[in-house]
Amino acid sequence: MLSKVIAAFCIIDDALKALGHQDHPQTQVPSSAILTLALFASLELGGKHNKALALAKDLKLFRHLPSPSRFNRRLHALYPLLLPLLHLLSQAWKNLHQAQAYALDTFPLPACANIRAPRSKLFPEKVYRGFIPSQRVYFHGLKLHLLVDEKKFIHEVNLSPGSLHDLSSLLLLPLDLPEGARLYLDRGYESHLYEDLLGEAQGVVPMVIRRRNSRRYLPWMPYLAILGRRVVETVGSMLHTMFPKRIHAVTPRGFVIKVLSFVLAHNLSLLNLDGHM
Known part of the structure; x- marks a missing residue:
């Protein structure tokens, strides 16, 4: 320790x-x-x-x-320094590991129990009311958008109200990826317009789990995308084990500071294990 x-x-x-x-x-x-x-x-x-x-x-x-x-x-x-610190650690990690595969996903961060949502003082607005399709339940809080590489390092992060669609992370995050990198996405991120913009502007290859009725559906694509997305699901589980049952905060900024602290702690633990200090 x-x-x-x-x-x-x-x-x-x-x-x-x-x-x-x-x-x-x-x-x-x-x-x-x-x-x-x-x-x-x-x-x-x-x-x-x-x-x-x-x-x-x-x-x-x-x-x-x-x-x-x-x-x-x-x-x-020191709150304004947290994201620049994350970006600096990301650049240092990229100098050590040249990754060509990245994954993007969104995780819910409930600020309180559903029954207490109408009385929430931390996030009282209805815009923070979100829905988790995989569990078919509602939650009240924020969404954590994570961009990770194949080594489980978190390169980019953003927080948005719970009601925003997962596709918004493609606009909220800078997505500073090397040319030719593969970006594995869930079916919630499927957008032909954004995929074309990523490919033309940055040379990124989107690997999306597409629906069968999609015009760009390929039989082998969902299998590769599912395999590539496992790393971001693993990172989400690692962060969830670090989180307490409820993230205690008095102000919205305090809540965000604690979430970013968990992300930075995860990255620092990887740097420490990797032996580069």
């Missing part, structure tokens, strides 16, 4: 320097330590920041540790 924390701190500290982030001269706890504690909580403690601070104090990981309220304010102030 200590080796994971040390490796995460080194990677985050170097990444923040590469992003040009500088702490105030009078800051006793650097931003890299704040992010390390948040990712440590996501990786080992189900996202519970209070437990991470208490454990870090017992283990004497850092010379100075903030109070829980101060830690929460510092973490919210």
Whole structure:
């Protein structure tokens, strides 16, 4: 556990320097330590920041540790750096692994139980009411859009209201893929217009699980697409095991910060296992 924390701190500290982030001269706890504690909580403690601070104090990981309220304010102030940090880690991973197969999928993130949806203070609007076709149930919260490669590394992520269609992720994500890469998609992403745009603009080869009545249906395509999409389903399961039963947050930004912390913790664990720090 200590080796994971040390490796995460080194990677985050170097990444923040590469992003040009500088702490105030009078800051006793650097931003890299704040992010390390948040990712440590996501990786080992189900996202519970209070437990991470208490454990870090017992283990004497850092010379100075903030109070829980101060830690929460510092973490919210670092929110704009989370996506650039994910992008920087993605570029570092691409330099180490030249992947040619990617998969895109969407996962529901319920913010509360269905019975409490009309009284939800976190996401009160009806736009957050979504439907899970595979389970035939409704949920109230966000949708997590993930783009992963064949090594289970998450390259791009976005969060949208639960009512948005899965196809919206093709517009919300930049999809910065190498030319000639294969992109495995579920049947919910089938759109001939978007597929043609991906092929013409970026040279990406869409591999979609098509319906039998589709004009572009090929008998061998669904089998290959199902095999290629297994990696993103595995990543979704890995994130689900890291999530607590309910992601506790008081504000929508706090909810998003915790979700992005889980994604970054997943990527950092892969970098640590890969031996590149």
